[in-house]
Amino acid sequence: MGEDKSALEIAGRTLLERTIDALSFSAEIWVVAAPRVLRERPNWPAVHFTLEDPAFGGPAAGLVAGIDALSAHSDSEQVIVFPVDMPHVTSAAEQLAAAIPGGELATSASGGESETSTSGGDGVVLEDESGWPQYLLGRYRLGALRRAAHELGNPRNVSMRKFGKLLNVERKRMQNSALADVDTPQEAKEYGITLNKEKRKDDPAVLARLEKWQKALREELEITDLPFDQDSILDLAAVIAKRVARPGVPVTGYLVGLAVARAIERGEAPETALQQVLQVAGNPEPLLGEEG
Numbered sequence: 001m002g003e004d005k006s007a008l009e010i011a012g013r014t015l016l017e018r019t020i021d022a023l024s025f026s027a028e029i030w031v032v033a034a035p036r037v038l039r040e041r042p043n044w045p046a047v048h049f050t051l052e053d054p055a056f057g058g059p060a061a062g063l064v065a066g067i068d069a070l071s072a073h074s075d076s077e078q079v080i081v082f083p084v085d086m087p088h089v090t091s092a093a094e095q096l097a098a099a100i101p102g103g104e105l106a107t108s109a110s111g112g113e114s115e116t117s118t119s120g121g122d123g124v125v126l127e128d129e130s131g132w133p134q135y136l137l138g139r140y141r142l143g144a145l146r147r148a149a150h151e152l153g154n155p156r157n158v159s160m161r162k163f164g165k166l167l168n169v170e171r172k173r174m175q176n177s178a179l180a181d182v183d184t185p186q187e188a189k190e191y192g193i194t195l196n197k198e199k200r201k202d203d204p205a206v207l208a209r210l211e212k213w214q215k216a217l218r219e220e221l222e223i224t225d226l227p228f229d230q231d232s233i234l235d236l237a238a239v240i241a242k243r244v245a246r247p248g249v250p251v252t253g254y255l256v257g258l259a260v261a262r263a264i265e266r267g268e269a270p271e272t273a274l275q276q277v278l279q280v281a282g283n284p285e286p287l288l289g290e291e292g
Contacts, residue, residue, distance in 0.1 A: 034286030075143025
């Protein structure tokens with residue numbers, strides 16, 4: 001989306017702050033992201049930041065960085081893993097709060113009735129209605145995560161599904177609406193999120209000429225089959241020009257193209273690679289060591 005999704009706001013709270021609100025029953029929280037200023041609430045535990053090195057290595061690399069940050073904790077301790085781009089976090093957090101890896105999972109169903117199921121020895125993960133496990137929504141034994149990380153080896157650009165296959169987990173099904181995340185501007189709009197993109201006032205004649213140009217250039221370069229999101233690219237250019245420097249616009253565009261090409265070369269889905277790179281580049285302050 002060209003933005004840091006964790007910084008998007010619903011009802012005056014960022015998605016990251018809402019996530020920490022929902023997990024405030026934890027002893028401490030580690031956020032795998034560049035440090036930023038948060039609007040804390042009185043019941044919050046200590047919140048720390050860490051980041052994989054090199055940064056932006058994908059979800060598995062981020063999880064391993066979080067595991068490494070818990071080096072002072074014993075294997076027997078339990079860890080909740082949670083993403084930061086979910087608009088609705090309460091029900092998922094409550095399910096994981098009640099989960100007991102290697103024991104029982106007590107949950108509250110509609111109407112106040114409760115149900116109990118036996119969990120896998122390594123942890124409990126939530127799954128969507130189609131049975132797809134959400135390994136970034138789970139409660140695990142820390143020792144199991146360490147073992148899986150060791151077996152995995154280099155986690156950079158490795159899918160969470162590959163990481164999750166190394167774990168013996170119980171799955172708890174939930175409605176898709178409770179597990180939804182924000183991946184596109186349209187989804188953000190549906191959840192009442194106002195995007196922070198600078199508003200452009202482009203001349204229609206200029207846009208028409210640009211449209212003609214980019215299509216002709218893509219055909220000449222034989223890249224018409226690759227993802228191209230002109231609106232997001234123009235939004236990114238506006239962000240870089242205002243929050244970095246105007247000469248940074250073509251430099252950023254070139255680097256974004258290289259990063260997407262490298263991701264495609266690694267076998268990643270082109271559309272996913274483009275959105276991930278735009279999200280990173282569209283949030284320049286953390287990369288500059290500045291507050292947004």
